[in-house]
Amino acid sequence: MTNRENFGSRAAVIMAMAGSAIGLGNIWRFPFIVGEYGGAAFILVYIVCCFLLSLPILLSESIIGRRTHQNTFGAMSTLAPGTHWKWLGLLTIVSPLIILSYYSVVGGWSFAYLIKACALQFKPENVEEVTGMFAAFSSSVWGPLACLLVFLGLTALIIFSGVKKGIEKFSKISMPVLFVLIVVIAVYSVTLPGAMDGVRYLVKPDFSKLSSDAFSAALGQSFFSLSLGVGTMLIYSSYVSKDENILVSGTGTALFDMLFAILAGFAVMPAVFAAGIAPSSGPGLVFETLPYIFAKMGAGGQFLSAAVAILFFLTILVAALTSSISMMEVGVAYMVEEKGVSRTKATAGIFFLTLVLGILCSLSFGTLSGVKLLGNTIFNFCDRLCSNWLMTLGALMFSIFVGWKMDKAAVRDELTNGGTLKANSRMFPFIYFLIKYIAPLTIAAIFISGLLA
Numbered sequence: 001m002t003n004r005e006n007f008g009s010r011a012a013v014i015m016a017m018a019g020s021a022i023g024l025g026n027i028w029r030f031p032f033i034v035g036e037y038g039g040a041a042f043i044l045v046y047i048v049c050c051f052l053l054s055l056p057i058l059l060s061e062s063i064i065g066r067r068t069h070q071n072t073f074g075a076m077s078t079l080a081p082g083t084h085w086k087w088l089g090l091l092t093i094v095s096p097l098i099i100l101s102y103y104s105v106v107g108g109w110s111f112a113y114l115i116k117a118c119a120l121q122f123k124p125e126n127v128e129e130v131t132g133m134f135a136a137f138s139s140s141v142w143g144p145l146a147c148l149l150v151f152l153g154l155t156a157l158i159i160f161s162g163v164k165k166g167i168e169k170f171s172k173i174s175m176p177v178l179f180v181l182i183v184v185i186a187v188y189s190v191t192l193p194g195a196m197d198g199v200r201y202l203v204k205p206d207f208s209k210l211s212s213d214a215f216s217a218a219l220g221q222s223f224f225s226l227s228l229g230v231g232t233m234l235i236y237s238s239y240v241s242k243d244e245n246i247l248v249s250g251t252g253t254a255l256f257d258m259l260f261a262i263l264a265g266f267a268v269m270p271a272v273f274a275a276g277i278a279p280s281s282g283p284g285l286v287f288e289t290l291p292y293i294f295a296k297m298g299a300g301g302q303f304l305s306a307a308v309a310i311l312f313f314l315t316i317l318v319a320a321l322t323s324s325i326s327m328m329e330v331g332v333a334y335m336v337e338e339k340g341v342s343r344t345k346a347t348a349g350i351f352f353l354t355l356v357l358g359i360l361c362s363l364s365f366g367t368l369s370g371v372k373l374l375g376n377t378i379f380n381f382c383d384r385l386c387s388n389w390l391m392t393l394g395a396l397m398f399s400i401f402v403g404w405k406m407d408k409a410a411v412r413d414e415l416t417n418g419g420t421l422k423a424n425s426r427m428f429p430f431i432y433f434l435i436k437y438i439a440p441l442t443i444a445a446i447f448i449s450g451l452l453a
């Protein structure tokens with residue numbers, strides 16, 4: 001446990017946490033989930049979920065991680081020795097690996113689209129074809145598999161280089177660039193002819209459209225987007241030094257994350273309407289829409305549109321990597337610290353495990369599309385299993401652990417840095433109330449209603 005690395009500065013902490021949070025969840029998953037669940041009303045539910053339920057979970061994970069400076073398993077064994085809580089530590093090692101498998105498939109798609117952008121394939125002459133490109137690509141065999149391999153390989157390479165050099169450096173540059181690009185694309189997207197219907201779809205809530213499972217979908221999306229319930233944020237917080245204000249870094253991360261998701265919504269949805277794509281078309285939505293935007297942009301200048309497209313897919317790729325490394329780090333930290341395996345071996349082992357599952361997920365868009373698990377393709381099954389079940393369960397357990405099992409004085413100590421942060425001390429009763437009652441009760445209610453639905 002000696003020589004454990006820490007993040008270098010507050011900016012680095014927020015950037016790394018935001019780097020984990022901001023990724024395909026915001027740019028790829030958020031728009032298509034909003035499209036499936038009906039737009040503005042869903043977004044409102046999502047925002048409420050983020051602050052009332054996800055933020056307390058994020059803080060719970062931060063408290064456990066920073067308190068112990070250990071991996072999920074070690075943290076649980078230290079705070080509750082000899083109890084069954086260590087199984088929660090173990091659950092959180094399995095779930096990120098499943099998520100990483102299908103996440104890497106989408107990461108691979110982003111890589112493929114970066115190459116398509118470099119090959120100038122999004123031309124104004126073939127606007128019509130561009131939206132159909134995705135179906136052909138994702139259902140083929142070798143292209144997506146090669147891209148999956150590249151994406152997972154890059155993830156392993158960064159993890160192998162360690163926390164400071166790898167994760168920290170990487171996140172600091174890419175996040176601001178991505179932000180600027182998303183704003184540029186959103187501004188362009190809302191000016192497309194026919195885009196106003198999309199804007200209306202995003203801002204005018206129609207509550208009659210909210211289905212009964214919209215709440216569990218909103219909760220699942222907000223957990224996914226903030227990397228919660230599987231110990232990712234716990235691990236990152238375990239690299240945070242004792243004088244950092246975790247309330248500020250947590251709230252900052254949640255705000256940035258939400259801003260990115262909503263901007264991505266404005267980049268994608270207006271163009272979806274302008275292009276006449278169905279908002280509910282599922283996981284391919286972003287990959288059908290963005291090329292359309294770039295093709296249209298090309299009419300105003302081929303060079304500019306190609307440059308924006310290349311930069312955009314490049315930064316998406318980087319955003320996806322800063323998230324995928326956070327998933328891999330959970331398992332690697334466990335193997336290294338609990339099992340005494342070397343960092344290289346741990347990384348290699350996890351790489352191969354996720355590669356195998358990733359291949360199955362990728363093929364489930366084509367060759368294996370007939371294989372159904374409880375009515376879902378392998379890819380969708382993994383996504384549902386994690387976001388609707390494992391992450392919710394993990395999140396629930398983390399809040400119960402901090403609210404009911406941990407010593408209240410220790411919780412206060414972590415949130416207020418031993419009472420030295422005055423503003424945090426004043427907010428403590430409210431935050432503790434959220435962690436102890438509001439979050440677990442509401443999450444349990446949503447979870448159970450999801451089971452019954």
Ligand code: TRP
Nearest residue numbers: 021023024025026224225227323
């Ligand atoms: N939050 C990331 C995103 O939005 C994905 C992610 C990273 C994640 N680590 C996670 C999701 C752990 C679930 C669990 O892209």
